[in-house]
Every structure is written in C-alpha cells, then in structure tokens.
Amino acid sequence: MPLSEHGSISPAELEARLRLHRLPEIGPRRFKTLLEAFGSASKAISAPASAWRALGLPLSSADARRSPQIRDGAAHALAWLEQPGQHLLMFDQADYPALLAELNDAPPLLFVAGDPGILEKPQLAMVGSRRASRPGTDTAAAFSRSLAAAGFVITSGLALGIDAAAHQAALDVGGQTVGVLGTGLENFYPQRNRRLADAMIASGSAVLSEFPLDAGPSAANFPRRNRIISGLSLGVLVVEASVASGSLITARLAAEQGREVYAIPGSIHHPGARGCHQLIRDGAVLVETIEHILEALRGWQRLPPSPEPTEPAARHPLLRLLHAAPHTSEALAASSGWSLPKVLASLTELEMDGRAACENGRWFARVS
Known part of the structure; x- marks a missing residue:
C-alpha cells in the first residue's frame, strides 16, 4: 500500500x-x-x-x-507496505474493520496481505482442535462450504486441524476466508499451512496479523490473536475441542464481546467433543445444521445477500415452489435441483426481502 x-x-x-x-x-x-x-x-x-x-x-x-x-x-x-497487496490498517482510520474497532483492546495496527476490503463483510469464525479427528475436519469442511456459499467470510487462525479445513473448504467453493496469525506475516507459523495462506491471498482472501512483521511464535501471542478472530466475526462456531483447547478461549472472548457462540456436539466418548459440550452447557447454541446458525442471525442488519442474483418474484424458482406448498430447505433443494447451500443463501435473501418466512423448520411464501 x-x-x-x-x-x-x-x-x-x-x-x-x-x-x-x-x-x-x-x-x-x-x-x-x-x-x-x-x-x-x-x-x-x-x-x-x-x-x-x-x-x-x-x-x-x-x-x-x-x-x-x-x-x-x-x-x-x-x-513492505510499498509492495502490491500489502496493507496496514490503523484503528483511527476509516478502513479499519468496524466490528473489531468496538473492542477496548482493538489492535492499533493490522498488517494485511491480500484484500483488506473483505474485513468489512459479514464474517463467521470457525475454530477447533489442532489434532482434529477425521470426522471433525469433515464436519468443519462441510459447514465452511455451506456458510461460504451463503455469503459469509470464514475467519480462523490458520492453525492445523479444524482451522485449515475451514479455510480450504471456503476456497473450494469460491468463497472468501480470513486467516489471523499469532506471528508476524514474515515469520509464518505453522509452516505446513504456508501454501494454504498463499492460496488464500492469491484468490482474493486475506491473511493478517497485529504483530510486527518479523515476530516469531510465542505462546502468549496465540490467545491474543483469538480476540481478533472473534472480534471480526458475527459469531464463533466451535467444531471440535477438548476442555483445555484454545478454541474455548476464543468462544469465551466472543461471548464477552457480545458475539454469538455456536458449538457442534459429538460423542460423549470422544475427548474432542467435551469442550463443545461444556460450551453448550454454558449457553452456546447447539448446532446440527447451517440453518441453526442462520436462524440465530436472522434480523442482523449485516447478514449477507445471496451470492446468486435474485430473480423477480414471479419467476423465482423457490417462490414458485413455496406458493404451491410449504417446504423444508432440504425439500426445496430436492425439488429445485439446486444445492442446499444455494437454497439456503437464496432463502436468506428472500426472507430479508420479506418474501419468505420460516416457521417450525418449514418455509412459506409471503403474499405481498
């Protein structure tokens, strides 16, 4: 810059x-x-x-x-700032992320590689265990794909495990994703995810850090960066975490910042589910489908529009189906031939436009 x-x-x-x-x-x-x-x-x-x-x-x-x-x-x-695609955001300037600026300890400076403009878009954080199980990473990827397709920017910490799965899945569907480092941008950690970070930057996403460019990995830095992950986001989804996981720090910070906290339950026999179960006992929203997240965010003014252009009401395929009879989102996907993420994204916009409503898990067309 x-x-x-x-x-x-x-x-x-x-x-x-x-x-x-x-x-x-x-x-x-x-x-x-x-x-x-x-x-x-x-x-x-x-x-x-x-x-x-x-x-x-x-x-x-x-x-x-x-x-x-x-x-x-x-x-x-x-x-460094003179190089293309490298930026510095400052807490008292107009291009600083508005949600993050609400924090009392918002970083005064943010180094950003990639597109800083996406930091103003609605973000959802996804965090979890670095030593995630295969079902855990599969779940993270599935939710990330659906949320990214619905228009949310996926924000995480570029760590191994759940973080990496969430970032990669967002890229896989052409979505945008933000990685928040606990090191400087020139001292990347963990190195195993460097290629992923480069792919994020190249595709129009962003990687950022509040630390000086050459700052190395320090145990104290990672809890600090967690407040940025939650502070940028409308809510935090914890996919898999032990009771000692740093992801629970992110969830606690999110709650303190007034953000939504979501947790995916798991087997009572799996140690990686215990942190999520603790969060649910403490009041986090239990999440089984993307609709549970969209329901919790209904009415939020910054909810993203559908990535697909909305057709006039008379010709909108989903409205034609809903005028005939109420449908669940899954039934709409089956009847329309659209993917479920595309259906959910369109339903979100139709609801914001006042043309559709959801009651007890079924969608209805609203008569204007």
Missing part, C-alpha cells in the same frame, strides 16, 4: 507509529494512551522520558524508541 493511501497520516507519523508498535512493552492500550496524551505518535517519539514516566509507561520503552533496531524495523515495514 503506497504511503499516499494512508489518508491523513503523514509519512513521518506513519513511521513513528511503526516504531511505537515495535516496542515490546507497548500493547494496544498503552499505544492509544500515548497518542491521546501527546496528540500523535511523532510527538510521543520525541517527548522526554520524564513525560513517559508521568504516564506510568516503562522507561525501558522510552529508551528503546530511538534505538537502531526499532528504527530499522519501522523502515522495513515501510518498504
């Missing part, structure tokens, strides 16, 4: 923000405290150490802000 694309942010201010962002003891809240106290990152960089101390900020950070390593890291990030 050329520097001119950063709107009201001057090159000097951008470089100063990148320097502040690299200071290890300056997290999101302290970053924003500095900007509020001094009015800009440029002034924070040049302020005396005593002014930092008066704000309760560590002197080690005040001393490090002018170090060659911090300057060099910022210069490298500026060079």
Whole structure:
C-alpha cells in the first residue's frame, strides 16, 4: 500500500507509529494512551522520558524508541507496505474493520496481505482442535462450504486441524476466508499451512496479523490473536475441542464481546467433543445444521445477500415452489435441483426481502 493511501497520516507519523508498535512493552492500550496524551505518535517519539514516566509507561520503552533496531524495523515495514497487496490498517482510520474497532483492546495496527476490503463483510469464525479427528475436519469442511456459499467470510487462525479445513473448504467453493496469525506475516507459523495462506491471498482472501512483521511464535501471542478472530466475526462456531483447547478461549472472548457462540456436539466418548459440550452447557447454541446458525442471525442488519442474483418474484424458482406448498430447505433443494447451500443463501435473501418466512423448520411464501 503506497504511503499516499494512508489518508491523513503523514509519512513521518506513519513511521513513528511503526516504531511505537515495535516496542515490546507497548500493547494496544498503552499505544492509544500515548497518542491521546501527546496528540500523535511523532510527538510521543520525541517527548522526554520524564513525560513517559508521568504516564506510568516503562522507561525501558522510552529508551528503546530511538534505538537502531526499532528504527530499522519501522523502515522495513515501510518498504513492505510499498509492495502490491500489502496493507496496514490503523484503528483511527476509516478502513479499519468496524466490528473489531468496538473492542477496548482493538489492535492499533493490522498488517494485511491480500484484500483488506473483505474485513468489512459479514464474517463467521470457525475454530477447533489442532489434532482434529477425521470426522471433525469433515464436519468443519462441510459447514465452511455451506456458510461460504451463503455469503459469509470464514475467519480462523490458520492453525492445523479444524482451522485449515475451514479455510480450504471456503476456497473450494469460491468463497472468501480470513486467516489471523499469532506471528508476524514474515515469520509464518505453522509452516505446513504456508501454501494454504498463499492460496488464500492469491484468490482474493486475506491473511493478517497485529504483530510486527518479523515476530516469531510465542505462546502468549496465540490467545491474543483469538480476540481478533472473534472480534471480526458475527459469531464463533466451535467444531471440535477438548476442555483445555484454545478454541474455548476464543468462544469465551466472543461471548464477552457480545458475539454469538455456536458449538457442534459429538460423542460423549470422544475427548474432542467435551469442550463443545461444556460450551453448550454454558449457553452456546447447539448446532446440527447451517440453518441453526442462520436462524440465530436472522434480523442482523449485516447478514449477507445471496451470492446468486435474485430473480423477480414471479419467476423465482423457490417462490414458485413455496406458493404451491410449504417446504423444508432440504425439500426445496430436492425439488429445485439446486444445492442446499444455494437454497439456503437464496432463502436468506428472500426472507430479508420479506418474501419468505420460516416457521417450525418449514418455509412459506409471503403474499405481498
């Protein structure tokens, strides 16, 4: 992203923000405290150490802000931003994701490879075990395909197991997907999913991180990135997770952020189902089909439109069937010859347009 694309942010201010962002003891809240106290990152960089101390900020950070390593890291990030398809989103700029901006600890900077525009589209997070069972990954893939075909962006953490299955399945149906890393974009982890990340970027999806480009894998970083996964999304679907899984952290954060939490049940004998069962006991929506998710999101203003153009009411194939008799979505798929994801996507739009309604699992045409 050329520097001119950063709107009201001057090159000097951008470089100063990148320097502040690299200071290890300056997290999101302290970053924003500095900007509020001094009015800009440029002034924070040049302020005396005593002014930092008066704000309760560590002197080690005040001393490090002018170090060659911090300057060099910022210069490298500026060079990275000049490359095609590489972007920086800032918390006080118009292109920052609106849902994520609602968080008190929203990342001040987001490095994005790919298309940052999809971050404003309705997203659903899918998370689960890194050591997922084959049925678990199959279930994740099936739900991801259906949700992506219904117009949702699938957001996850690009980890092994459930995450990778969800990302890949969204790509398989021509959908969009967002990967949130717990490392910097130039220090990709896990390397086994690097090819998947490249495919996501090449297809018009996105991979992002709040960490400096060269940040390596650290145990503390992955719970931090989970708040971004949930914060970007309307809801979080947990597919398979043990009671000690990091996916439960994401679900807890989602609940705290006011997002919907969904969980797929499993066998009482399978350890990977116990985390989902715990979530259901705690109030998560029990999910067996994509319709359970769509039902929970009905009325949400940002629900996505169907990826298929809607035909006039008189000629819409599904409405013709519904005018004849009520149908379940599965029956509509069988009668119309459409795939179930396509049927669900069209029904969602018809309902939003006030032309169809669902009661007790059966769809009816509304007479205008």
